[in-house]
Amino acid sequence: xxxxxxxxxxxxxxxxxxxxxxxxxxxxxxxxxxxxxxxxxxxxxxxxxxxxxxxxxxxxxxxxxxxxxxxxxxxxxxxxxxxxxxxxxxxxxxxxxxxxxxxxxxxxxxxxxxxxxxxxxxxxxxxxxxxxxxxxxxxxxxxxxxxxxxxxxxxxxxxxxxxxxxxxxxxxxxxxxxxxxxxxxxxxxxxxxxxxxxxxxxxxxxxxxxxxxxxxxxxxxxxxxxxxxxxxxxxxxxxxxxxxxxxxxxxxxxxxxxxxxxxxxxxxxxxxxxxxxxxxxxxxxxxxxxxxxxxxxxxxxxx
Amino acid sequence: xxxxxxxxxxxxxxxxxxxxxxxxxxxxxxxxxxxxxxxxxxxxxxxxxxxxxxxxxxxxxxxxxxxxxxxxxxxxxxxxxxxxxxxxxxxxxxxxxxxxxxxxxxxxxxxxxxxxxxxxxxxxxxxxxxxxxxxxxxxxxxxxxxxxxxxxxxxxxxxxxxxxxxxxxxxxxxxxxxxxxxxxxxxxxxxxxxxxxxxxxxxxxxxxxxxxxxxxxxxxxxxxxxxxxxxxxxx
Numbered sequence: 402x403x404x405x406x407x408x409x410x411x412x413x414x415x416x417x418x419x420x421x422x423x424x425x426x427x428x429x430x431x432x433x434x435x436x437x438x439x440x441x442x443x444x445x446x447x448x449x450x451x452x453x454x455x456x457x458x459x460x461x462x463x464x465x466x467x468x469x470x471x472x473x474x475x476x477x478x479x480x481x482x483x484x485x486x487x488x489x490x491x492x493x494x495x496x497x498x499x500x501x502x503x504x505x506x507x508x509x510x511x512x513x514x515x516x517x518x519x520x521x522x523x524x525x526x527x528x529x530x531x532x533x534x535x536x537x538x539x540x541x542x543x544x545x546x547x548x549x550x551x552x553x554x555x556x557x558x559x560x561x562x563x564x565x566x567x568x569x570x571x572x573x574x575x576x577x578x579x580x581x582x583x584x585x586x587x588x589x590x591x592x593x594x595x596x597x598x599x600x601x602x603x604x605x606x607x608x609x610x611x612x613x614x615x616x617x618x619x620x621x622x623x624x625x626x627x628x629x630x631x632x633x634x635x636x637x638x639x640x641x642x643x644x645x646x647x648x649x650x651x652x653x654x655x656x657x658x659x660x661x662x663x664x665x666x667x668x669x670x671x672x673x674x675x676x677x678x679x680x681x682x683x684x685x686x687x688x689x690x691x692x693x694x695x696x697x698x699x700x701x702x703x704x
Numbered sequence: 705x706x707x708x709x710x711x712x713x714x715x716x717x718x719x720x721x722x723x724x725x726x727x728x729x730x731x732x733x734x735x736x737x738x739x740x741x742x743x744x745x746x747x748x749x750x751x752x753x754x755x756x757x758x759x760x761x762x763x764x765x766x767x768x769x770x771x772x773x774x775x776x777x778x779x780x781x782x783x784x785x786x787x788x789x790x791x792x793x794x795x796x797x798x799x800x801x802x803x804x805x806x807x808x809x810x811x812x813x814x815x816x817x818x819x820x821x822x823x824x825x826x827x828x829x830x831x832x833x834x835x836x837x838x839x840x841x842x843x844x845x846x847x848x849x850x851x852x853x854x855x856x857x858x859x860x861x862x863x864x865x866x867x868x869x870x871x872x873x874x875x876x877x878x879x880x881x882x883x884x885x886x887x888x889x890x891x892x893x894x895x896x897x898x899x900x901x902x903x904x905x906x907x908x909x910x911x912x913x914x915x916x917x918x919x920x921x922x923x924x925x926x927x928x929x930x931x932x933x934x935x936x937x938x939x
Contacts, residue, residue, distance in 0.1 A: 424744060433747075614822035658824050661786070661804070677764060677785055677804075686763065690783065690802070692823055694861065695843045 402555045403567075404431030405662070407643040407673040408683070409548035409650040409701055417446035419546030420468070424551040426611055427672070427679035428534040429436065434582075434675060435553035436567035440529035442578035442645060443549035448523045451493055453477075453505075456529070457486040458515030458641075472512040476505055484540045485529070488654075499620065502573035510518040512607050515680060517564040517603045522576035524647060527573050529566035543578050545644060547703060552580040559605040568645075570611045572601065574616030576647045581608045583640030583660040583676060611636070615644055629653040629698040641693065643673055651700040659696035665690055671701045708737070715742040719749065726750055730757040747785065748777055756795070767804070770797045786823070789816040793831060798906075801848055805842065808835040811852065817906045824861065827854045830871060836906045846873050846918075847883065852925070855902055863917045869925075873918040874899055877912060887921040 406427040410418045412530055416695030420443050428439060450506030466480050469489065479490035481560075494501030495581070507519045519570060520527030529645035534553065552567035559565050591614065596602070611632065619630035626648055632642070633653045640661035644651045650671060654662055664673045665680045665688045674680050677690050692698060712725050722740065729738050730753045737758040743749055751761050754831035756775040764782035773840035776792035783801030793813040802820030809825065812832045824842035827835045830852040838867040840858035859877035866883020872885075875893070882888075891913065929935075 430745075641722065656807075675781065676745070678766060681745055681764060686782075692804070692842070695824065 402434040402675075403641055403660075404428070404434030404553035404675045404679075405551065405580045405582045405641065405673070406431060406675070407548070407550040407580070407603065407650050407652075407671075407681055408512055408673045409703065411669060411701065412672065413452070417545035418547065418675055419443070420546040420549040421541040422454070423672075423683055424549050426683050427541060427674050428537075428551045428553055429636055430636060430679040430682050431553050431616075431675055432534055435555035436533055437536040437556040437561045437604045438529060438531045438535055438554045439552065439569050440527065440554075441537060441544075441551045441579075442520070442527045442568040442570070442580070443541065443544045443546045444522075444576070444645060445524045445526065445544070445546040451491045451521070451523050451615065452479075452488050452665070453491050453521040453585075454483065454488045454519045454527060455486045455509060455513070455669075456517045457513070458562075463487055465531065468512070468587075469509070471483065472508045473505060475509060476501075484520075486516065487687055489646065499589045503599055503601055506573055508652075510601075511605070513598070514689075518572070519563070520570045520577065520578070522570070525576050525578060527568060527570055527578060529563045529568075530562060531561060531566065533584075536693070546621070546647075548645055548650050550578060550580045550643050556621055557575045557584070558607070565604045565606045567606070567608050569603075569612045571607070571612040571616030572609070572610070574620060577616050578613055579608065579612040579642060581611055581640050581642040583642075584638045585619065585636050586638035587636065588638075611642055611644070613639060619646075624700075626651050626698060626700045629700065633696060635654045639657060641675070648703045649700050651698070652693050653698050654693050654695055656696045662693040663690050664693060664699075666701075677701070709739055710736060711739040711741055713741045713908075714744065714746060714749075719746060722749060723751060726753055726757065726759065730755040736855065742904075743782075745785065749916075750776065761833070764801065766801075783820065788818070788822075789814075792816060802839065802922075803837075807837070808833070808854075810908075811835065815905070819860065829853065834902055836902060836908070837909055838906070844883070846871070846886075849873070853898065853902065855899065855906075855915070857908060865920075867924055868920045870920060874915040875918060876915050879916075879918075885921045885924045886918050889917045889919045891915065891917050 477489040528540040568580040569579045585607040641660040740761045745764045746930045754774045758777045759781045767785040768776040771790035774775045776795040784803045786804040788803045788807040789797040792884040795814045798817040800819040803822045806824035807822045808816045809815045818837045820838035826841045826845040828938040830849045832852045836855045843861040846865040849871040855860045855875045856875040862881040863883035865886030
């Protein structure tokens with residue numbers, strides 16, 4: 402099964418919204434759809450400069466800062482310990498940033514055994530935990546921002562650890578995060594193709610391919626809507642997928658639509674969820690719930 | 705005679721506790737009306753009841769509400785998730801709101817009424833009974849329907865009535881696309897009578913003559929696997 406959710410405040414205001422709290426409210430209602438791990442990706446209201454997040458395999462001593470800075474090849478600074486590892490400021494690469502960022506990720510993951518670069522962006526924060534959604538209360542509960550996505554995982558074909566939990570970011574495309582309920586059945590074929598192009602993977606979870614796929618399409622000049630339409634044609638399997646970028650929330654559903662995805666749109670916000678109770682709990686019992694149709698692509702932009 | 709109304713507050717109770725309460729009430733017959741308060745879109749409410757019972761649910765329900773039932777009368781004041789009234793044998797299930805996918809799947813008898821829209825695969829593999837949807841129905845509605853009557857007050861998504869064997873689908877609005885071997889037929893006097901009675905029963909103010917009738921073209925009855933055209937259009 403798996404449960405997915407998303408929320409976006411449509412108006413740009415000076416008041417950041419309690420996105421973390423909204424996602425936790427919805428996720429608690431979807432807990433029964435997946436209890437193996439939980440994760441959320443939240444976009445903050447302010448650009449804090451490019452940062453990356455690293456998850457370490459077990460809670461324990463952090464690596465020596467000097468070692469991390471050396472692995473970063475001069476691009477990292479402002480190291481900050483986090484609940485599941487650390488974050489760091491990243492100096493944007495000159496020239497081919499995709500190649501440079503792939504090399505930076507590889508250097509960190511090779512140099513720090515078991516580490517995973519779990520997110521990168523100027524506004525994006527990704528938090529994941531094995532087990533129930535309560536595991537995210539501390540790290541996500543007070544996160545303010547503009548929009549975000551959440552996932553409750555029922556693992557079906559890859560292992561259960563934080564690196565295999567969703568949401569996945571668009572590795573190496575910053576400020577792009579994806580969550581999905583379903584299976585991408587041509588994952589292995591696409592992965593081989595992307596690996597041949599130099600892309601790296603943090604897991605063996607088929608969901609990870611979606612963020613890379615979309616990031617690659619957007620980098621080639623497609624809009625998010627066009628990239629999602631392409632995904633709907635090129636990704637095989639049964640899936641309902643939510644993607645978040647700097648200013649948008651987008652969805653795509655496969656033609657057979659056996660994985661649920663519902664939404665409510667009000668004047669001020671859009672909320673998405675696998676099951677109605679998540680939306681009713683967030684927006685009240687009078688919320689008017691609609692379904693994303695088979696093959697439908699939809700994008701909400703912040704005004 | 706009657707024992708009146710008994711209200712059961714679902715809040716803080718497990719789904720098993722709620723369903724055990726309903727089972728116990730059903731054993732005592734129709735003179736009892738049960739009200740479920742605070743259902744909170746919970747899944748699997750009022751399933752597997754095979755003795756008559758009137759149940760009013762005050763709020764939205766989740767997946768599989770009133771599934772596997774025989775002889776119940778379930779009224780939901782709100783919407784429902786997937787699989788509403790799945791495999792209903794006899795009785796009546798009515799919701800004021802919209803239903804998720806597969807409403808009335810494999811139902812064999814009784815009546816299911818959805819006030820709003822219904823999702824994909826509505827009435828999939830119906831084997832009898834009457835399914836009335838006031839609003840739109842989703843993709844692949846009536847897929848492999850074998851018997852029974854479906855009435856749709858709104859529009860239908862793609863593949864309406866795909867590969868249906870028997871049964872009748874009446875639809876008032878537009879059809880994105882008919883499914884394989886689903887064909888439109890003329891309305892007869894008996895269709896008008898049937899529609900008139902069913903719409904009145906459902907409390908829907910619609911004109912029977914505005915409906916189109918969709919039935920099986922029966923070409924797939926004798927499916928020749930060498931016929932390339934059929935392969936091309938098969939889903």
